[in-house]
Amino acid sequence: DPSYALQDHIARNRLAPDNPLFAYRHDESDDLIALTKAAFLGRLNEIWAASGMQRITGHSFRIGGTTALLRAGVDPEVVKQAGRWKSDSFLRYWRALDHIISSHM
Known part of the structure; x- marks a missing residue:
């Protein structure tokens, strides 16, 4: 917890x-x-x-956070505001798109 x-x-x-x-x-x-x-x-x-893993950037967390919120069923407009996105460009970062779309239908 x-x-x-x-x-x-x-x-x-x-x-x-x-x-x-x-x-x-x-x-x-x-x-x-x-x-x-x-x-x-x-x-x-x-x-x-x-551990032999590749370096990551902060942008990876932004993409992951966006995806996690969308997969949890959070309204895309709320995600947009939470991420301070100025446009709908965050929609490009959706991962597991089929699961996300079905959770918003």
């Missing part, structure tokens, strides 16, 4: 309600550091490279 992991993260890092959700405490200085996209992707790519 991801909610336990989130609760643990908040407790371990002593996050206040006005702190960035994905901030963490530096091991040595105890300073609060906001997790950046670059740091997040860098760490993931380190892990995947060590």
Whole structure:
């Protein structure tokens, strides 16, 4: 259950309600550091490279998130707004198109 992991993260890092959700405490200085996209992707790519997997970009998460929402039956207009898409170009990223289309019919 991801909610336990989130609760643990908040407790371990002593996050206040006005702190960035994905901030963490530096091991040595105890300073609060906001997790950046670059740091997040860098760490993931380190892990995947060590396992012999290919490097990925942040755009992969955008495509995957769009696909997950659409497959869950979320209205395409809501997905468009959530992803801050300015046009219907996000429709190009639909994966498993047959499943997605049937869930919206």
